[in-house]
Amino acid sequence: MRDFVxxxxxxxxxxxxxxxxxxxxxxxxxxxxxxxxxxxxxLFAPLPYAHEKRLVAITNHGTRRGNTMSLPDLLDVRHGxxxxxxxxxxxxxxxxxxxxxxxxxxxxxxxxxxxxxxxGVRPVIGRLFVPGDDDTGVAKVVVxxxxxxxxxxxxxxxxxxxSITVDGESRVVVGVASRRTSYPYKLGTWVPITMSPSALxxxxxxxxxxxxxxxxxxxxxxxxARAEFKTFTARQHDTYPVPxxxxxxxxMPLREQVVGDAKPALxxxxxxxxFILLIACANVAGLLLLRAxxxxxxxxxxxxxxxxxxxxxxxxxxxxxxxxxLGGALGVVLAEFxxxxxxxxxxxxxxxxxxxxxxxxxxxxxxxxxxVTAVVFGIxxxxxxxxxxxxxxxxSGTRSSTAGKRSTTLRQTFVVFELALALVLLVGAGLLGKxxxxxxxxxxxxxxxxxxxFDMGPPSYPAPPGAKTAADSSAQSRAAVDAYLNDLRSVPGxxxxxxxxxxxxxxxxVNQRGVHIDGDAPDVEDRPTLASWKSVxxxxxxxxxxxxxxxxxxxxxxxxxxxxxAIVNEAFVNAxxxxxxxxxxxxxxVGEIVGVVGDTKNQxxxxxxxxxxxxxxxxxxxxxxxxxxxxxxxPASVFATARKRLAAIDKNLPIFGEGMYDDLVxxxxxxxxxxxxxxxxxxxxxxxxxxxxxxxxxxFAVRERRREFGIRIALGAQxxxxxxxxxxxxxRLAALGVGIGLVVALATxxxxxxxxxxxxxxxxxxxxxxxxxxxxxxxxxxxxxxxxAARVDPMTVMRSE
Numbered sequence: 122m123r124d125f126v127x128x129x130x131x132x133x134x135x136x137x138x139x140x141x142x143x144x145x146x147x148x149x150x151x152x153x154x155x156x157x158x159x160x161x162x163x164l165f166a167p168l169p170y171a172h173e174k175r176l177v178a179i180t181n182h183g184t185r186r187g188n189t190m191s192l193p194d195l196l197d198v199r200h201g202x203x204x205x206x207x208x209x210x211x212x213x214x215x216x217x218x219x220x221x222x223x224x225x226x227x228x229x230x231x232x233x234x235x236x237x238x239x240x241g242v243r244p245v246i247g248r249l250f251v252p253g254d255d256d257t258g259v260a261k262v263v264v265x266x267x268x269x270x271x272x273x274x275x276x277x278x279x280x281x282x283x284s285i286t287v288d289g290e291s292r293v294v295v296g297v298a299s300r301r302t303s304y305p306y307k308l309g310t311w312v313p314i315t316m317s318p319s320a321l322x323x324x325x326x327x328x329x330x331x332x333x334x335x336x337x338x339x340x341x342x343x344x345x346a347r348a349e350f351k352t353f354t355a356r357q358h359d360t361y362p363v364p365x366x367x368x369x370x371x372x373m374p375l376r377e378q379v380v381g382d383a384k385p386a387l388x389x390x391x392x393x394x395x396f397i398l399l400i401a402c403a404n405v406a407g408l409l410l411l412r413a414x415x416x417x418x419x420x421x422x423x424x425x426x427x428x429x430x431x432x433x434x435x436x437x438x439x440x441x442x443x444x445x446x447l448g449g450a451l452g453v454v455l456a457e458f459x460x461x462x463x464x465x466x467x468x469x470x471x472x473x474x475x476x477x478x479x480x481x482x483x484x485x486x487x488x489x490x491x492x493v494t495a496v497v498f499g500i501x502x503x504x505x506x507x508x509x510x511x512x513x514x515x516x517s518g519t520r521s522s523t524a525g526k527r528s529t530t531l532r533q534t535f536v537v538f539e540l541a542l543a544l545v546l547l548v549g550a551g552l553l554g555k556x557x558x559x560x561x562x563x564x565x566x567x568x569x570x571x572x573x574x575f576d577m578g579p580p581s582y583p584a585p586p587g588a589k590t591a592a593d594s595s596a597q598s599r600a601a602v603d604a605y606l607n608d609l610r611s612v613p614g615x616x617x618x619x620x621x622x623x624x625x626x627x628x629x630x631v632n633q634r635g636v637h638i639d640g641d642a643p644d645v646e647d648r649p650t651l652a653s654w655k656s657v658x659x660x661x662x663x664x665x666x667x668x669x670x671x672x673x674x675x676x677x678x679x680x681x682x683x684x685x686x687a688i689v690n691e692a693f694v695n696a697x698x699x700x701x702x703x704x705x706x707x708x709x710x711v712g713e714i715v716g717v718v719g720d721t722k723n724q725x726x727x728x729x730x731x732x733x734x735x736x737x738x739x740x741x742x743x744x745x746x747x748x749x750x751x752x753x754x755x756p757a758s759v760f761a762t763a764r765k766r767l768a769a770i771d772k773n774l775p776i777f778g779e780g781m782y783d784d785l786v787x788x789x790x791x792x793x794x795x796x797x798x799x800x801x802x803x804x805x806x807x808x809x810x811x812x813x814x815x816x817x818x819x820x821f822a823v824r825e826r827r828r829e830f831g832i833r834i835a836l837g838a839q840x841x842x843x844x845x846x847x848x849x850x851x852x853r854l855a856a857l858g859v860g861i862g863l864v865v866a867l868a869t870x871x872x873x874x875x876x877x878x879x880x881x882x883x884x885x886x887x888x889x890x891x892x893x894x895x896x897x898x899x900x901x902x903x904x905x906x907x908x909x910a911a912r913v914d915p916m917t918v919m920r921s922e
Contacts (some may be wrong), residue, residue, distance in 0.1 A: 124439035126654040127435040128918055131440055132447075136750045138412065139444070145810070149401030150494065151455030152803070154479070154487045158460050161385045161486075162477035164274040168376060169301035171241025172336060176375035177205075177346070185367030185651070186728070187631070188378075189329040192320050194357075198333065201353045205347035206338040207239035210314065210331035213306045214628055215745055217578050218273070220286040226777035227269060227309030227577070229287065237264075239336050240304065245270070247281045247296030255313040259680025263292035264311045267300040287312065288578070288744075303473060304379060305332050322821040327366045341732025347372045350359030371483060385875050386796045392872070393803040394849040395543045398490070400810045403535040407814055409441070409502035410532050410822055417511045426615040433559050434504060441499025443849070449491030453479065456487070468795050501531060508510070520561075529822070533854055536814045540895060541865060544602055546804035547891035548866040552873055552880060553797035555887055557705040566721030566730075567625065568666025569786045573626065573759055575768060575779035583783075595742055596681070601770055602738070602746065606658065608766050614754035617664040621657035621738065624665070624747035625723050626785050627778075631731070638697055639707040652693055652732040653723065656713075656741040662688070662718055664749045666737050672704050672716030679737040685712030686737065690720045708734060726789055731892040749782075756781060756884050796876060808894070811858075819851050820906040831915040840911035847910045851903035852896070859892050866891075 132139040167173060179198075180188045190198075193208050202208075209232065216229025230236075239247035254262055263285065265274075274280045281791050284291050298311065314320070314331075322732055323551060337346045350372050358365045423433060457479050467474055482551045602620065609618045623629050633651040659675045679686050687708055694703050694717055711734065720730035738746075752759050760779045767774050787794070823830070830843055870882035880887070 124125055124436045125443060126513075127436060127439070129443060132443060135412075138408070140636055141864075142408060142444050142449045143451065145401045145405055146445060146494065146498075147451035147455060148806070149394075149398035150449050150452030150487065150490055151459065152452075153391075153398045153490055154452055154456035154483060155459035155463070156387075156390050156394045157486050158456060158479050158483045159463055160391050161482055162473060163383055163387060163471055164380060166473070166476065168379065169242075169299065169473075170304075170375075173241075173376065174374075175337045176240065177335050177337060177343070177372045178334070178348075178378040180371055180373050180378060181368055182371055183367045183369035186731070187329060187633075188332060190327050190331055190333050190370075192314070192316070192331065193323055193326045194329070195331065195333060196321060198335075198350075198353070198358065201356070201406075202335075202339045202346070204338055204349045205335040207235055207336040207673050208333065209233045209236040209239040210303060210333050211236060212314075212330045212332070215310060215576065216288050216310055216778075217773075217775070218269075218285065218287055218310070219289075222273070224773045224775045225273070226775060227266075227287075228306060228356040230306075230308040230311040231314050232311050236311070237298065239334065240302070241336075242298060244296040245299055246278055247294070249296050249298065250313050255316045257315055257317045261292045262295045262313065264296045264298050265294055266302070266307075266309045267297055269309045276456070276760070301473070301476065303475075304334070304375070305862055326361060327633070327856045329633065329651075335372075343372075343374065345536050346600070359684045363417050375862070382792060382875075383471055385872070386792055389549070389796065389872060389876065391798055392869075393546060393800050396546055396729065397803055397807055397810075398494065400539045400542050400814075402453050402494055403539045404810050404814045404817075405444070406498040406501055407532045407535045407817060409437075409499065410535075411817065413437070414504045414561060425906055437502060438496070438499050441495045441502075444494025445491045445499075449487060449494075452491075453484065453487050456483070462691070466795075468791060475670070532818050532821075536811070536818050536854055537857045537861065538856055539807075539811040539814045540899070543804065543864035544859060544862030544895050545805040545866045545869065546800065546807045547894055548862075548870065548888055549873060550797065550801040550804040551887035551891055552870065552877060552882065552884060553793070553800055555792045555880045555884065556877040557790065557797045560793055561787070562725050563726045565625065565726070565786060566667060568721050569782035571751060571783035572665070573752065573779070574627075574634050574747055574782050574785065575750075575760060575763060575776040576627070576745060576747050577620075577776050578745055578774055582624060599681070599739055599742055602658070605767060605770055606748070609748075609750065609763060612754070612759070612762050615750060615752045615759075617660060617751040618749065619658050619661035619664040620746040620748045621655055621661045621735075622743040622746055623653070623655035623657075624749070625721050629745065631723050636697065636711075637709040637732075639709055641697075652696075652734055654733070655735045656738045656743045657735050658738045661749065662735065663752055665721075667721055668719045670717040670719060672714070674716060674718075675735070675737050680739045683740075685740050686715045687712045688718055688735040689714055690718055690730065690733045692720050692730040693734055696732040711736060712740070722786075724789070726786070745823055747778075748776075793876065793878070806891045808898050811895075812898045815816070815851055815854065815899050815902040815907065819847060819903045820909075822850065823847060823906045823910045826910070827913055828919065829911045831917070831919055834911075834913060835915035835919070843911040843913075844904075844907040847907035848900060848903045851899050855896050855899035862895075863888065863892070 168176070170176060176189070179190065190210070192210070195208065198205070199208050208594060211233075214229055214231075216227050218225050218227050226363045232250070234252050234255040237244075240252075242249065247264075249264055253259060265280070265285075270276060270280060274287075280294050281296070283294050285294060286292075292312065300307075302308075313371040319325075337343060350370070354368075354370045358368075460477060460479055463471075464474055464477055471477075497715070606618050606620060631653050632655075633653055636652040651699055657675065659677055659679065662669070662674050672688070675686070675688065689703060689708075698706065703717055705713065707713045714734075718735075720733075722728060723731065723733075748763070749765070750759055756779075760776065763779075764776050766775055833843060833846075834840075866888065867883065874882055
């Protein structure tokens with residue numbers, strides 16, 4: 122207790138020094154604690170599902186993208202893989218909630234009736250789906266999310282049994298699911314799949330819309346279930362060779378699929394903040410060494426009065442623990458604010474973002490880190506103080522030359538260590554930054570700059586009395602869409618307006634259907650059997666900026682009742698026509714090809730182009746549309762006008778998802794951008810800490826060598842010579858740090874490989890720039906002490922002689 126009281130007194134006597142030490146520790150511990158909180162919430166915290174260790178997801182490693190299956194596939198898995206006792210399916214997409222206040226867009230999950238029971242989810246109130254809810258002819262039901270229940274319905278328990286309208290269908294609310302039910306996405310409503318005979322028809326085997334999850338039977342090892350599943354998929358390939366072309370399904374633990382690409386990015390972030398903490402520790406240790414050097418006379422008196430070296434070490438460690446405790450407490454406060462900021466940013470690649478918090482696990486981690494840090498940065502100065510030379514300390518008030526050299530060498534070692542770690546972070550930030558730059562330079566195949574977008578559902582109209590089909594209703598809806606688009610074209614500043622289903626980088630960007638060219642053999646080996654399709658209005662491709670390669674775009678004459686037509690992309694021509702002229706060829710059940718356009722990116726900037734074809738919206742009407750607007754007016758005014766004019770057509774239709782298209786494209790690189798920004802921020806702070814370390818070492822060396830510099834100046838040395846002498850000492854330290862840092866960076870850069878695009882882990886320019894930045898920072902940090910050394914007055918420093 123006396124040691125801690127003495128340490129607290131020492132802190133009060135040296136407020137500037139104590140503040141610097143505590144601030145460095147707080148930032149290091151705070152950053153590490155915040156990043157551990159994020160990593161723990163994503164990588165280690167239990168999933169909000171019962172029996173999470175038994176939950177698996179079906180993934181696809183084949184040449185055809187997508188981890189989805191069809192409903193016939195789902196039935197086959199249920200019957201053919203006995204190691205899985207529950208198998209569920211989900212299709213997630215947009216949904217419109219109307220009839221309860223203003224219309225609002227909510228995420229909608231179409232799920233199998235056993236979805237919630239398979240995950241092990243309990244309702245907040247009411248019930249979740251049960252067997253029979255997905256049968257045809259039963260009452261239509263819906264489960265809503267807890268957040269929607271609280272915000273839309275005021276947490277009213279009377280919502281149970283109430284009818285609400287989702288996508289124009291009246292459904293009865295039977296339960297409320299927890300807000301933590303967020304697999305595969307955070308959704309607002311869930312409705313059961315209608316297991317109709319047509320949906321389960323073998324002809325629908327190619328309609329791969331559903332993500333499949335399952336629960337391994339109790340007592341069955343994952344490896345055994347996976348082996349049985351792989352045997353099953355091999356049989357499927359033999360039974361259905363054409364629909365299964367390019368597919369290679371596998372099982373993976375559900376947690377691995379949920380975490381996805383977040384794991385490597387988070388591990389890089391954790392490593393980066395760990396480097397920050399180590400640099401902060403090295404800086405604090407260097408400062409404590411300097412202070413121990415200044416307190417050598419005090420320590421000599423203590424030892425002369427009978428204090429044992431162990432007693433001195435204990436007191437110095439107590440002081441380090443007090444510094445660590447205060448720095449750790451402040452660091453936890455900083456971590457809380459940092460975590461709130463990360464949650465507010467809502468990075469798309471972090472699952473369960475709402476569950477991330479500074480909880481007892483994180484506090485335990487912070488306490489352990491604080492204790493370890495206090496010992497790490499305090500042990501060397503403590504041991505050094507216990508080895509004071511009594512004669513030198515008591516006669517001159519300073520250490521002997523041997524002790525001084527040992528102290529100087531240790532401080533310089535800490536600085537070299539800091540510089541090496543800072544270079545590793547600089548190289549990492551440079552590689553990620555260059556990768557992001559390459560990613561944003563990718564040609565998307567269209568012109569997103571200056572293009573606005575928003576989503577809407579088309580107006581719906583009841584079928585007229587006595588109508589045998591909904592054709593008249595559909596015609597009214599299409600006419601309303603045309604009128605709406607024409608209305609937007611009349612808005613001042615508007616240049617082009619169009620709409621389509623399946624716009625790039627939107628939810629429905631990839632919808633596939635079976636493809637066959639009239640006149641070709643039914644089965645062609647090694648040729649894809651599915652292609653993506655989009656339904657678009659005239660002017661859509663021109664507004665989006667997709668170049669026409671040959672043929673023509675859609676026009677106003679491509680209407681319902683006119684000959685069916687299609688436009689294909691170049692990847693489609695290469696996949697299905699093999700160099701033949703596509704114009705005039707007919708896609709079975711689609712229409713005649715009248716044009717060829719360039720390939721576009723659809724979901725990722727790094728993807729290869731898929732075969733794709735476009736159909737006129739009038740000939741293939743769909744549910745949701747993405748409206749594209751090129752206008753010189755401000756986005757806010759465009760969206761406000763669009764909302765107002767749509768409400769005039771149908772008050773139950775909102776617009777949603779509005780924004781600039783270049784922001785939409787940029788958001789697909791969100792993980793790369795945010796990773797680069799974080800590592801760049803960490804590296805900048807590491808550089809600042811390292812520069813502070815260089816400054817303290819050089820400044821103390823200048824102070825110890827003032828008499829030497831005075832003699833040199835008295836003997837005729839020029840100021841620039843003295844400055845060069847001081848700076849060269851700092852540059853030698855930097856050279857050592859650069860050398861070690863390059864070795865470490867080359868050895869560890871492979872961990873970034875999965876996060877890089879268009880740049881190698883050994884990019885020479887990035888390493889060179891990192892080294893240059895570190896050297897420049899060293900020169901700047903040593904300039905002020907060098908200037909002080911050059912201005913030493915020989916008469917002043919030699920007066921005692």
